[in-house]
Amino acid sequence: MNYRGRKLDAVALWEEFVDFPPNADLSGGFAPLVVCPNPDHGSTKKHFQINLEKPLVHCFALCGISGTYEKAIALVKGISEKEARKVIVQHTRVSLGPGSKRKSRGADGRVRRAAIGDRDENAVARLDDFSTYLPPVALEYLSARGIDAAAISTWGLGWDADERRIVIPADDERGISRFLIKRAIRSKDWPKYLYWPEGAVKTALLFGACKLDRKQVSSHGLVLCEGSLDAIRLQGMGIQATAILGTGLSDRQAQIIRSLRPRRIFFMFDKDGAGIRNTELAASKLTKCPLFVCLYPKGKADPAELTRKEASHAIDTALSMTAFKRRLRERGVSPKVKSPKRERKVALG
Numbered sequence: 001m002n003y004r005g006r007k008l009d010a011v012a013l014w015e016e017f018v019d020f021p022p023n024a025d026l027s028g029g030f031a032p033l034v035v036c037p038n039p040d041h042g043s044t045k046k047h048f049q050i051n052l053e054k055p056l057v058h059c060f061a062l063c064g065i066s067g068t069y070e071k072a073i074a075l076v077k078g079i080s081e082k083e084a085r086k087v088i089v090q091h092t093r094v095s096l097g098p099g100s101k102r103k104s105r106g107a108d109g110r111v112r113r114a115a116i117g118d119r120d121e122n123a124v125a126r127l128d129d130f131s132t133y134l135p136p137v138a139l140e141y142l143s144a145r146g147i148d149a150a151a152i153s154t155w156g157l158g159w160d161a162d163e164r165r166i167v168i169p170a171d172d173e174r175g176i177s178r179f180l181i182k183r184a185i186r187s188k189d190w191p192k193y194l195y196w197p198e199g200a201v202k203t204a205l206l207f208g209a210c211k212l213d214r215k216q217v218s219s220h221g222l223v224l225c226e227g228s229l230d231a232i233r234l235q236g237m238g239i240q241a242t243a244i245l246g247t248g249l250s251d252r253q254a255q256i257i258r259s260l261r262p263r264r265i266f267f268m269f270d271k272d273g274a275g276i277r278n279t280e281l282a283a284s285k286l287t288k289c290p291l292f293v294c295l296y297p298k299g300k301a302d303p304a305e306l307t308r309k310e311a312s313h314a315i316d317t318a319l320s321m322t323a324f325k326r327r328l329r330e331r332g333v334s335p336k337v338k339s340p341k342r343e344r345k346v347a348l349g
């Protein structure tokens with residue numbers, strides 16, 4: 001069941017409160033009637049029904065439990081509905097999303113699944129501090145960036161209501177949650193990205209590395225982009241993409257990339273001066289792998305703007321590093337230009 005964008009194991013949740021009959025069919029729809037968990041009801045007759053597809057329950061003895069999971073658990077445990085929501089969230093898992101079956105066939109598929117499990121516990125613990133409910137304004141923002149409900153669930157995206165920022169759990173290459181990225185959605189909110197806890201070293205991990213199909217990376221290649229949402233979007237298209245989280249590939253990130261043994265590396269940084277500097281710096285640290293630079297179609301300047309077709313095309317037609325440098329020279333562009341005005345004119349495409 002989808003619960004606030006996350007995958008909820010409703011049976012595991014309700015097993016804490018009721019006894020399901022042995023061999024009961026709990027695959028979906030309504031669970032068989034069970035003894036009502038309301039301490040004030042006090043009957044051993046089976047009056048209580050749990051909907052396993054929508055988060056709703058009902059007691060046919062009309063003891064007062066009827067409605068949402070939150071409301072029912074709050075009543076049973078004598079806690080607030082907000083606290084009840086946390087109880088429920090503890091039984092949610094980040095959905096493995098479409099394509100996970102194909103991925104799990106890989107030689108290390110089992111290992112990776114286990115890693116995803118570890119990650120969940122961590123992410124859930126950290127996300128407890130934030131609402132997992134995304135308000136319309138956040139959903140609109142994500143949808144405009146091509147991030148759909150499946151991706152929200154897969155990546156466990158949340159919402160910081162106080163700061164009005166999208167919360168993105170950042171996991172390391174083993175799938176362990178290290179910190180949270182809080183992305184502003186209004187242009188007036190600065191800085192664009194906040195990291196939590198404060199002092200988190202964002203370049204210590206390569207965002208999205210834990211969700212890669214490593215077989216694809218070694219047989220086809222790896223795409224490097226700047227932002228976490230870019231990587232999420234590209235992975236949603238089936239592209240093996242990771243993000244360096246902003247400014248300059250770190251030595252640690254280069255080390256992680258080398259350990260992935262990519263057949264080729266495609267740089268898909270933003271089409272601006274910073275993007276060119278990122279390309280140059282990353283190229284200087286990744287000397288042992290064939291490097292390519294993706295070009296953007298006219299009028300587009302970052303991965304979030306690309307359609308699936310455009311992204312594939314950009315990868316298929318990427319320039320070799322040598323050709324890219326020649327192109328920069330021909331256009332009279334030195335990557336070290338300082339003037340922001342000049343930089344803005346620089347075209348990667």
Ligand SMILES: [Zn+2]
Pocket residue numbers: 036037038041047048059060061062063064065
């Ligand atoms: Zn009842």
